[in-house]
Amino acid sequence: MVFLLAGCDSKPPALMPAVKQFQTEEQKVLHIADMRTNHMHRLTHKRDETMYQGIRTTKHSFNACIDCHVPAPTVSKVVKHTDEEHFCVTCHIEVAVKLDCFQCHADRPALETAEVVKP
Numbered sequence: 001m002v003f004l005l006a007g008c009d010s011k012p013p014a015l016m017p018a019v020k021q022f023q024t025e026e027q028k029v030l031h032i033a034d035m036r037t038n039h040m041h042r043l044t045h046k047r048d049e050t051m052y053q054g055i056r057t058t059k060h061s062f063n064a065c066i067d068c069h070v071p072a073p074t075v076s077k078v079v080k081h082t083d084e085e086h087f088c089v090t091c092h093i094e095v096a097v098k099l100d101c102f103q104c105h106a107d108r109p110a111l112e113t114a115e116v117v118k119p
Contacts, residue, residue, distance in 0.1 A: 020068045043101070062101070067109045081107035 022028040049055040069087035071079050079086050081102040092099040
């Protein structure tokens with residue numbers, strides 16, 4: 001059985017640039033390809049380790065994803081997961097997948113936002 005998605009564009013949506021820069025272009029390309037293919041598996045694996053086994057490490061941390069990919073709050077704008085320019089929402093809207101991570105998790109960077117936001 002073959003399924004075809006009518007009107008589906010195979011070109012991925014344009015994403016906001018990440019804060020973290022890779023040392024080489026090859027590292028960047030490999031990271032992007034890996035995340036496009038495996039990010040959901042990584043998230044559920046980390047969820048299972050954290051929730052069911054009590055393992056809490058910074059490796060593949062969800063906070064690290066947010067800190068790198070979502071713009072830090074500024075005086076004029078705090079990007080939330082309900083905003084179209086939020087990094088995660090960009091793809092989730094494109095593929096019509098519900099984004100429910102932020103029912104429990106923070107949707108913006110955990111950097112010293114109080115200091116960044118102060119006028």
